[in-house]
Amino acid sequence: MLRSSPVPRKIVTDQLRSYPAAKAEIPELANVKHVFVKAAARLNNRAENSHQPTRERERRMRGFRDPKRTQKFLSCFGPSRQHFALKRHLLRASLYRTQLAVRFIAWRELTEVTHNPSYAF
Template structure:
């Protein structure tokens, strides 16, 4: 505790700086721009145009810096508010090309299709699989009951060397049989965004972008085709309320 100039006791919450401390634009503009970038198939210049239409003059490079600074933090908030991960992990990998070089993008999802984690790696060996297993374990609160992968041998070798996963049931499926569709289908939004961005380039920036892109996109991606319009509006209100909470927006932004 400390005292203000007027003698009033200042609480810890008052001493903590705002998430947007030092920013010229209000929180509603920044959080909206970041949400648009990770939620929709929009480029930075598209968001610049949308904001200009609403009377906000900001350059696309500023929007890029907002996404770099706040994207990971907002994605962490999304993960903290989502439901408990499922007990079955589906792991799959897909090749992506960065400046002409092949990289392996490993992704883990649960049986509900929720993305647990992703990792961009250069190799496809036991060490790479072990690194990915440890990363997914660190992001999940509990060990799974079952792990589903393709027939890549490095998964089994890496799993055997991790004590927490050594006795977990491991199911191998053939990639050509499309049995592991839960994980394979999770690559589609990444492929669509890759085409929209005309390919990924830098490995570190790609890892940072995809780590924020998956959680934020899924936070708002309800199965709209299965819901009536009134029910959809009712269910989508909860993700927006959670978004306003961890982005520290005190009220619903009507106009900028």
Template sequence: MKNAKSLYHGHRFPPAVIGCAVRWYFRFQLSLRDIEELLFERGVVVSHETIRRWCDKFGKGFAHCIKAARRKLGATWHLDEVFVSLRGEPYLLWRAVDQHGAELDVLLQKRRDKAAAKRFFKRLLAACPEVPRKIVTDQLRSYPAAKAEIPELANVKHVFVKASARLNNRAENSHQPTRERERRMRGFRKPGRTQVFLSNFWPIRQHFALKRHLLRASLYRKQLSERFAAWHRFTEVTQNPSAF
């Protein structure tokens, strides 16, 4: 029986370097050139274009592993949409999170009509193994119109809240890291690349972004160590990244 090829087959840099670069890019507000400089300080000479290719190639797989390993998702879906500008052209970024703040999925679309809402609902059902008990949205009429045409969601409780009253903060606050990253990147550009980036960005970032204000220092360090150990399993890293 042939041995399975390594995840990093054909790459001349060790897995610890690649995994660390990908984590830095999605976890922190760093540009590709920032990461190039940080690696150079550690004796690793690599171009920002190579780092971009690493993020494109490995980001999706790492994000998928994190999603598969996270705890069971909540039974309440909070949905919200926000405008983003791609080269001056407006798009809608649809996002869904559960009651714990874990992102379920994101979808970049041009419109906010019934067809767009229905497309997003179907994407959520494909990504989530269980149908929710309750859906919370703002008063956009596209949501109930699309929900009525999806049999799996027909009997799910639907709660409407006023967006101006900030009653759907769980979903609205989830846009903040995206907004911060959008400013750091000086705006998104291509729809396809933006969709790929945001699909990978939130799971990897949230894997390490613990709610440290709610944890004692000792418990925070313990949980963060567990997250790093899980990350090393996902990335198949056996070498200590601090060694390079």
């Protein structure tokens, strides 16, 4: 990866001891300045927030043993989940309930499921 991008001028990390050891293994980084900063609460929020979609996918994959099977399930589950995923924090409770009811009606029409799912088979 370092061959395709320029070598950084400096590396800023917290005081974890594994960073200098990893840096020593990469010859391209031998002359790069390594700056340590004090690890404080909420210091790396921007970096952590960028990983939220990845963390959500990891949370969904828990309980699956086979990654291929997981991906197969999630590729089908994703679009149907998006149908019901309303931005609840932006809606009043009454509006949320009515919109969710409308989406359930559309879902039942789309899937042709009766009101009681136990009788669908």
